[in-house]
Amino acid sequence: MEIIHKEQKMQCKILFSEEQIKTRVREIAHAINKDLGSQEPLVILIVLNGAFIFAADLVRHLDMPTEIETIRLKSYEGTSSTGTVQLINSLPANLAGRNVLVIEDIVETGRTLAFLLNELKKQNVKSLKICSLLDKKELHESPIALDYIGFPIGKNFVIGYGLDLDEKYRNLPYLAELL
Ligand code: IMP
Ligand code: MG
Numbered sequence: 001m002e003i004i005h006k007e008q009k010m011q012c013k014i015l016f017s018e019e020q021i022k023t024r025v026r027e028i029a030h031a032i033n034k035d036l037g038s039q040e041p042l043v044i045l046i047v048l049n050g051a052f053i054f055a056a057d058l059v060r061h062l063d064m065p066t067e068i069e070t071i072r073l074k075s076y077e078g079t080s081s082t083g084t085v086q087l088i089n090s091l092p093a094n095l096a097g098r099n100v101l102v103i104e105d106i107v108e109t110g111r112t113l114a115f116l117l118n119e120l121k122k123q124n125v126k127s128l129k130i131c132s133l134l135d136k137k138e139l140h141e142s143p144i145a146l147d148y149i150g151f152p153i154g155k156n157f158v159i160g161y162g163l164d165l166d167e168k169y170r171n172l173p174y175l176a177e178l179l
Helices: 018-036 052-059 111-121
Strands: 002-005 008-016 042-048 066-077 080-089 099-107 127-135 148-152 175-178
Touching: 008 018, 018 052, 018 099, 018 127, 018 148, 042 052, 052 099, 066 111, 080 111, 099 111, 111 127
Parallel strands: 042 066, 042 099, 099 127, 127 148
Antiparallel strands: 002 008, 008 175, 066 080
């Protein structure tokens, strides 16, 4: 398949269709409901921008009380990591003693997540779980314990369903890899 965007012409292959994503999102929500159901509200911490569509779909299948918070981190330019993580919007200040579920779009080197976990450590959260739609396992730089993974994938750059290439293609309803 070819996606054409003005000056850019790219070869892409659909990795996961809209239907496949829908099914998997429901399965993850089911697992989270089973594990994390409680009387206390679960704080859902959405890592922007990439996780906004995944999180919006996922939270609508959660059946426990929730509070939604966001944090904005940036580490990518084009199709490669800059190596440093920038905090664009700061962490909500009220996480001490709370049960927190982080929702990420994709884990590659793990630097973004390591940065976030370090920030969260300072806040003395009560419990912390991590959910990522995609996981590029082979590219982790250090061991990372993810609690919920949508799809493990290979090394190729992925766009769509919230994931961007220089802020474009987030609106594609499917996940595609650049060839
Ligand atoms: P890490 O810090 O290397 O784990 O990279 C994680 C961040 O880089 C993700 O939250 C994404 O924003 C971005 N990223 C990594 N791989 C991809 C990709 O294949 N497509 C789009 N964004 C990606
Ligand atoms: Mg991200």
